[in-house]
Amino acid sequence: MSDKFLLERSPVKYLLEEMHGGNSLRMTTTLANEKDRERVYDTIFRMPWRCELLIDVGFFVCLDSFLSLLTIMPIRLLTSSWRLLKTRQLKSLSAADLSDFGCFLMLASGIILLQQTDISLIYHMIRGQGTIKLYVVYNVLEIFDKLCQNFGGDVLQTLFNTADGFANCSPENMRYWLWRFISDEALAAITLSTCIVAHNNALFALLVSNNFSEIKSNVFKRFNKDNIQSLVYFDSVERFHIASFLIFVLAQNILEAEGPWFENFLYNAFVVYICELMIDIIKHCFIAKFNEVKPIVYSEFLEDLCKQTLNIQPDNPKKTLTFVPLAPASVVIRVLSPVYAAHIPCGPMVWRVVWIFMLSVMTFVMLTSLKLIIGMGLRKHATWYIKRCQGRKLHSD
Template structure:
């Protein structure tokens, strides 16, 4: 058998300089090439996309969408009241009844729905619902949560609060059962790119609703919890978010892999979201993130009102009214500052991302 001179030369070099051989192995490519098959580069790239590229782009899109929802939520609590006050002031100043335009009618309609929603929730006995749900078995909590999903957010928040403060595995059982049902109903379906676009926006809205639920639980603990509770609350809240992130990544990874959708699709979704943030008109309105913040706003106002009530001093009605106006004004200023920061940051990041996408497209062309 003829001897391979290249092989003999490599062995002799390794014998002369072990360090050079080790460095050569580092720069030689795949470290396991001697024990695994070369494989198909296209299949390997699909695996890399599923494991690394897609989860990062998906979570980046969901986080960006979350702040878009937060911006809409803050607009409801800051911009809408200011516009209503300006409209009323204009009517009082001119003393002329003018037909309101569509934007003004929308503001008054949203304000009316918000007041009615908060008023309805004020009549709801949260303690009664809480103890009713707490009396259910661990398995029944999953059923209660999904039945109440079509009813209202306050009941879902109470269910989550019950699971968090329970001294058993109720929260874990709720998360596992609910998320397992979500995976089962989504991952093995044939979906198009447009359907995936709608699904990721649904996950964005769901992430924001979970944040509203967590705020509800925090408010309930501040009012009713006894003893040290913050560490347990923080641990359980992190568990909820980590499970939600983990399930979303698994769901989208499977959907993209089985439907042969590349990670760049999520970059296109983020591009559409950036255009929506900058109020650039899109020809296809199905690509826009649709979020109505009325329900979360009603829940947040309902659960924060008792906390503010504990801060009011006892005394005459006028004195209490003064503090109500003071706390309301201070809260409005804080929310307005958050609104400005979130809006300007979103617009700046959206402009930067669109420029990056445009430069990349020009470079590819």
């Protein structure tokens, strides 16, 4: 029968049938339905900008928290210290005041720890290493940094809870809560020190790109909605860490670079940002595709983040962006201090103190202004976006 089929079918007839038989790939592909078509459009067009918008808003939330640590917290500490000196009673401090003192002590301990390290030596040691060795060390530090970030958030929550208990305790239990507050403070300081070890080697993020292994380790896994939300929040925090890494490199170039280096720095920073942007978009697009997650889910994540910006408590703690700015702040202050010191003119001690005071005031005013702009902008955006989401829900109902 097969011989008869081959005899009756000439090559010309076979070619004509193939030409007029429909799609040339019909034997190895299937026709897409409307659902498949929407999935393709979601992956290519709708998901990227929603994902990037969420990550960018998360980045500014982290930046706002970072600026609050450097601007709002010192003002609160001064007012609390003045009130404490007037009353001379530790009981007059509230839980928020005790939390501010705890954060200040951790920040100070981190800066003191970093003062004992030679940043320039570390910088040149990193530059002299081979690519393979840097790749291995970077992966170890990245895992270590993620663990420290997660544990550091838990430690700070414990510290704030203890501060609340100490502020509201009775005089009979004050000794117990004071001991617990000091213990939690020590634990937080130790955790911060381990975080700083990872941040101190931050230049690895610019020397070695680990992005494609990040895609490989994420896109083929099964994720639920909460895990995807935690992942995109972590990408926002990572974006902020990269910005702090760039400040580290900028400070080192200001102190040690020779010749025209600024254009090269801007180019490298732009390349790092574009690579990070593309990798995050590709990663989340395919995670959403393989887990059948609609782009509207990322809009829901953004709504949760806007509620967090307005201090609206979510029903699920996993829906909050957790960011501890103490370690990045310690690194930034440490690497920028020599830059400021290099621009203080030589002269009598009084004149140098005046210059230090003027530079400190100017920096504080600029950071406070930036904090006000970003904070008010985030609140206005959050209010507008939540109203928009509520309006859409009313129309859909």
